[in-house]
Amino acid sequence: MAEETSPRGPERRRGDALLRAIHEAALAELAEVGLGQLSMEGIARRAATAKTVLYRRWSTPHELLVDALHQAHPVEVPTPSADDLRTDLVAALKLLTDWMGTPAAGAVLAVMTERHRYPELAEALYSRVFDPRGGTFTSTVLRHYANAGTLDPRRLTPIVTQIGEALVFKLTLDLNRLPTDEELVAIVDEALLPALGFPLG
Amino acid sequence: MAEETSPRGPERRRGDALLRAIHEAALAELAEVGLGQLSMEGIARRAATAKTVLYRRWSTPHELLVDALHQAHPVEVPTPSADDLRTDLVAALKLLTDWMGTPAAGAVLAVMTERHRYPELAEALYSRVFDPRGGTFTSTVLRHYANAGTLDPRRLTPIVTQIGEALVFKLTLDLNRLPTDEELVAIVDEALLPALGFPLG
DNA sequence: CTCATAAGCTACGGATCCGTATCTAACTGG
DNA sequence: CCAGTTAGATACGGATCCGTAGCTTATGAG
Structure with missing residues (x-):
């Protein structure tokens, strides 16, 4: 040291x-x-x-x-690069898991999960840290492709836009570790894309 | 009082x-x-x-x-009743949200989210409380219909079987309240069923 | 009815954190 | 280089929880 x-x-x-x-x-x-x-x-x-x-x-x-x-807080925001929805979604989830490895993420999650106990803290976090930014991670990508016409905007319900993040959180909690790249790909292929109207094979 | x-x-x-x-x-x-x-x-x-x-x-x-x-802990287990996958999935998620309203659920979630801090506690909870039971909620229903032939068993990946629970948790966290029945239906229709190979409309 | 058990009380020394006050000495702007 | 600022150290009374001890007394089994 x-x-x-x-x-x-x-x-x-x-x-x-x-x-x-x-x-x-x-x-x-x-x-x-x-x-x-x-x-x-x-x-x-x-x-x-x-x-x-x-x-x-x-x-x-x-x-x-x-x-x-x-x-x-300055967190990297996904920038849809390729003209490939699948690749960009995986990249967005990767950004999410990268962030979840940082100390700040642990702090944010702690505040969120205990928000009923410390409501002022959660509120301060929203108004002073989060609100300045728009939706996060996958939703950024999804809006991009909806605007481009690749995606039916009606598919972007409040539920569907949360699928990726929800599964990343659930997996992290269940496995007690961050998801691997393979698991992120599985989330996109098996859950996100079908819900967006692209059935597998 | x-x-x-x-x-x-x-x-x-x-x-x-x-x-x-x-x-x-x-x-x-x-x-x-x-x-x-x-x-x-x-x-x-x-x-x-x-x-x-x-x-x-x-x-x-x-x-x-x-x-x-x-x-x-004795938690109610979903019993696939109707011969209707959709109805039974919604019922399973309802059981989940009912449970999440109990004090025990809050305790379990607290232990799970702080497991890295108190690993022995999480381990004790697994070995003495959870392990005796099999998979929970939606997975029970999914296995039932896979056995009955309604569902392609290959669809039941570790990811897909977590979609329902993951979204219930995420919504609860985001909204700071339990999901409504309508939201549970939306989870099944917009996320779960498509991932199981039943595209909407 | 008697008596062993266990619930309920009070108190303890030790530890930690609270929030504040006081003093020193290291920086830095002018 | 001097003076004002502020980091850093120490100490404090008060509060809370720790784990343990000693005691009283309600309760239920025989």
Whole structure:
């Protein structure tokens, strides 16, 4: 484990560098202990700073967390590239699973699954982090091909646009690991494309 | 809120009655405070008993929780009744959403979503609660119709058998409420049946 | 009716987190 | 290079939960 810069000597972080370290520590702490155990004390310990530094900026761990997510959020958006619906759908799901491997994703999922317990937190996450962006992942691709005429727009019901994401989440939960590329292809071929009106073989 | 039996006087619970009260309190406590905050103190408070009573039977809140789930678990199993795949699938999903309204379901979901944090708990839940039962809900129905010849068994891939449950979970998460009957029908018509090889219209 | 069992109470020392206050010393802008 | 800012360290009283101990008393089996 390499230390940053010089191994010893008082090297004091300030401003953005400190902020980023705190944000990172918050997400890591959340991933490890969970939303219910997230504490200023824990975040400060992990960020190797003092509680006072945190309380100068935030009143609660939740406020801190929202900032951390806001900062970490720029997520890659699928850009339908090929003129191939199937390939683009698989690519969109791959983007999703890539994102799900990040610390920020764990944090977002934790907030979502415990939203009935911390409603203000979920609301803050929506209004400050998600709302700025449109629909996610597969729906971006689906709208593109619907506009291009490849797809009957009437097929794009609220249910159908969720099939890909829903199965990725379910598989991740069941298998306790991210889906493989083969499984993503299976999701597209066996579930998504049939629902879009392209029966297999 | 009516008190049980006589309003006053020392009426001391024993044996099964006490046990059931504790199990119930554990699930309620979990639903309210979350897995990370589940404590003997909290369960005892909610069950209106003393911590000592709990420690006489269990060493940790997690052990107590597994017992509570074990006791609460007998879940209704879909019995394909009509000779109508569509109707039976909708009925199976209805059973699922009914179950999801129970306290036990909240507990199970909490354990599953935090399984990386408490692996022993998830494992205990599998070996002591789930394993005794076969596949759940839609897969029961699907196997029935595959055996009856209505359905091509090759369609029943690991992905396809998860579509219904996956969408119910996703919708519940997104909408922050259980799916309506209409939404269940939409899941069957727009996602499940097409994937099983029955294109719409 | 008697008596063993177990529920229910109270209290404890230890640990952790809370939120705040106080002081120091390292940075940095001017 | 000096002064203002702010990171960092320490300590605090209060709160909560931990796990255990000692005791009282309701309950049910014989």
